[in-house]
Amino acid sequence: xxxxxxxxxxxxxxxxxxxxxxxxxxxxxxxxxxxxxxxxxxxxxxxxxxxxxxxxxxxxxxxxxxxxxxxxxxxxxxxxxxxxxxxxxxxxxxxxxxxxxxxxxxxxxxxxxxxxxxxxxxxxxxxxxxxxxxxxxxxxxxxxxxxxxxxxxxxxxxxxxxxxxxxxxxxxxxxxxxxxxxxxxxxxxxxxxxxxxxxxxxxxxxxxxxxxxxxxxxxxxxxxxxxxxxxxxxxxxxxxxxxxxxxxxxxxxxxxxxxxxxxxxxxxxxxxx
Amino acid sequence: xxxxxxxxxxxxxxxxxxxxxxxxxxxxxxxxxxxxxxxxxxxxxxxxxxxxxxxxxxxxxxxxxxxxxxxxxxxxxxxxxxxxxxxxxxxxxxxxxxxxxxxxxxxxxxxxxxxxxxxxxxxxxxxxxxxxxxxxxxxxxxxxxxxxxxxxxxxxxxxxxxxxxxxxxxxxxxxxxxxxxxxxxxxxxxxxxxxxxxxxxxxxxxxxxxxxxxxxxxxxxxxxxxxxxxxxxxxxxxxxxxxxxxxxxxxxxxxxxxxxxxxxxxxxxxxxxxxxxxxxxxxxxxxxxxxxxxxxxxxxxxxxxxxxxxxxxxxxxxxxxxxxxxxxxxxxxxxxxxxxxxxxxxxx
Numbered sequence: 001x002x003x004x005x006x007x008x009x010x011x012x013x014x015x016x017x018x019x020x021x022x023x024x025x026x027x028x029x030x031x032x033x034x035x036x037x038x039x040x041x042x043x044x045x046x047x048x049x050x051x052x053x054x055x056x057x058x059x060x061x062x063x064x065x066x067x068x069x070x071x072x073x074x075x076x077x078x079x080x081x082x083x084x085x086x087x088x089x090x091x092x093x094x095x096x097x098x099x100x101x102x103x104x105x106x107x108x109x110x111x112x113x114x115x116x117x118x119x120x121x122x123x124x125x126x127x128x129x130x131x132x133x134x135x136x137x138x139x140x141x142x143x144x145x146x147x148x149x150x151x152x153x154x155x156x157x158x159x160x161x162x163x164x165x166x167x168x169x170x171x172x173x174x175x176x177x178x179x180x181x182x183x184x185x186x187x188x189x190x191x192x193x194x195x196x197x198x199x200x201x202x203x204x205x206x207x208x209x210x211x212x213x214x215x216x217x218x219x220x221x222x223x224x225x226x227x228x229x230x231x232x233x234x235x236x237x238x239x240x241x242x243x244x245x246x247x248x249x250x251x252x253x254x255x256x257x258x259x260x261x262x263x264x265x266x267x268x269x270x271x272x273x
Numbered sequence: 274x275x276x277x278x279x280x281x282x283x284x285x286x287x288x289x290x291x292x293x294x295x296x297x298x299x300x301x302x303x304x305x306x307x308x309x310x311x312x313x314x315x316x317x318x319x320x321x322x323x324x325x326x327x328x329x330x331x332x333x334x335x336x337x338x339x340x341x342x343x344x345x346x347x348x349x350x351x352x353x354x355x356x357x358x359x360x361x362x363x364x365x366x367x368x369x370x371x372x373x374x375x376x377x378x379x380x381x382x383x384x385x386x387x388x389x390x391x392x393x394x395x396x397x398x399x400x401x402x403x404x405x406x407x408x409x410x411x412x413x414x415x416x417x418x419x420x421x422x423x424x425x426x427x428x429x430x431x432x433x434x435x436x437x438x439x440x441x442x443x444x445x446x447x448x449x450x451x452x453x454x455x456x457x458x459x460x461x462x463x464x465x466x467x468x469x470x471x472x473x474x475x476x477x478x479x480x481x482x483x484x485x486x487x488x489x490x491x492x493x494x495x496x497x498x499x500x501x502x503x504x505x506x507x508x509x510x511x512x513x514x515x516x517x518x519x520x521x522x523x524x525x526x527x528x529x530x531x532x533x534x535x536x537x538x539x540x541x542x543x544x545x546x547x548x549x550x551x552x553x554x555x556x557x558x559x560x561x562x563x564x565x566x567x568x569x570x571x572x573x574x575x576x577x578x579x580x581x582x583x584x585x586x587x588x589x590x591x592x593x594x595x596x597x598x599x600x601x602x603x604x605x606x607x608x609x610x611x612x613x614x615x616x617x618x619x620x621x
């Protein structure tokens with residue numbers, strides 16, 4: 001009986017939390033399916049309207065920006081390329097950095113690791129001028145490479161992978177050595193499959209980080225062709241329902257990535273156990 | 274020339290610890306040799322140096338006529354079974370066994386045949402698609418062995434592979450390892466701290482203490498004629514009784530007990546060893562003692578008693594009716610005793 005009561009209370013608290021999270025998003029979504037005129041006269045809506053297809057297709061394909069050079073669809077594509085690039089590159093670099101630090105007899109490996117770790121104290125906003133100068137001297141302004149490279153090395157990801165590699169028993173490496181692996185095949189055949197879960201987690205983390213970038217793309221791009229979703233959110237001047245539709249759509253790519261990788265994440269946990 | 278030769282092998286760790294000291298050993302082809310000793314005695318280090326997982330500070334190891342000191346572990350053609358099995362957790366049993374073969378560039382078909390043959394031999398052919406996490410301890414052990422066998426190496430190295438198994442499974446796997454080794458005739462070295470394993474498995478036993486080889490011999494030799502006090506104490510269960518005593522003209526003085534050793538030795542500080550099952554209990558024995566404690570083991574029982582202030586035990590059939598507190602009479606035959614000089618611990 002007490003078990004039943006406590007479980008009811010737990011569910012009640014959880015439901016409230018859920019409502020606090022979901023209701024605002026739902027209101028934005030419901031409002032985005034009405035015409036602007038209707039919202040302006042009647043306020044935010046809780047129930048769905050019948051302008052869904054109209055509003056969303058208009059927002060996706062309308063030319064926008066200061067010079068009307070870009071559509072929302074292109075912004076999504078830009079953001080997706082940038083976020084995927086940052087996530088992929090940071091997974092690769094941090095995997096390899098951690099491999100080098102843990103498995104090779106690097107002198108001062110701990111010192112080098114802390115040096116990498118200290119870069120957490122120097123976020124992009126602090127080094128934005130030097131970073132911009134480097135990129136512009138490399139002629140990378142208004143390119144995806146310019147958007148991606150300066151933020152694609154992650155100290156925190158390196159830290160995660162390093163700690164994980166340190167927890168792998170030495171016998172595994174020794175058994176693999178006797179089975180004839182070299183340093184490259186040990187990395188490919190053992191460390192990468194074993195860190196599948198970590199890779200998924202770091203990828204999600206870095207994807208969202210890259211997707212949310214605002215200041216860096218703002219500085220790095222002069223052409224509207226390279227605008228990202230977050231920049232679009234700021235400069236999207238349309239009717240209120242159009243803006244709501246854009247906000248709802250801007251949430252979709254990170255959500256898809258999380259749902260897609262979560263499967264892999266859970267799978268990995270059960271396989272590696 | 275022997276198959277595996279160790280010449281004056283020394284291992285000193287960077288922190289100055291001497292794990293193995295000037296060890297020389299010859300092992301013949303097809304032999305099953307057991308390294309036995311207490312933990313930290315250097316037996317595993319010696320094994321790992323043979324495998325190539327540990328650098329050799331000094332000395333030379335040659336296998337099948339070639340010096341292998343500086344040869345990469347993967348090219349030494351040795352296979353090792355680890356204490357915690359070290360199976361590859363992300364690979365199926367099949368891939369665990371096939372991995373080493375793949376790295377040698379063996380064709381897929383041949384790998385298939387080899388793995389399937391070995392899996393049948395070890396009765397794990399039903400498990401080939403499973404991951405190690407889905408296997409029991411005994412099954413993991415078999416897979417680890419399979420991974421070693423399938424490569425058909427020159428030498429098998431076993432690093433305490435049975436210590437993670439429960440007692441029943443341990444006995445079963447022990448027999449199986451012995452049977453497989455006989456069947457395949459591959460030279461094997463088995464490291465253990467368990468003297469029962471050492472006695473039952475080995476063609477020859479190498480007793481190691483503090484990085485030094487104390488004695489090399491067949492189980493029978495080691496048991497019946499231990500060279501040092503350490504070997505005498507380490508091999509045999511229950512442990513050999515060692516009495517501190519003084520030998521005068523071939524007569525041992527233990528408290529007020531006298532044992533005629535039938536020689537003319539004179540040692541001030543000696544140890545007289547007698548195995549618990551070599552103490553002969555009879556109604557007309559020369560010596561009398563009180564049983565302080567009786568341990569009943571089913572077919573046998575162990576009696577703990579004292580001569581002067583020195584404890585000793587004797588093992589006898591539990592059919593004899595003897596309880597704690599009873600007095601009993603016994604003889605010690607001078608043909609069954611082992612005499613050691615305490616100044617250097619060696620046999621007299």
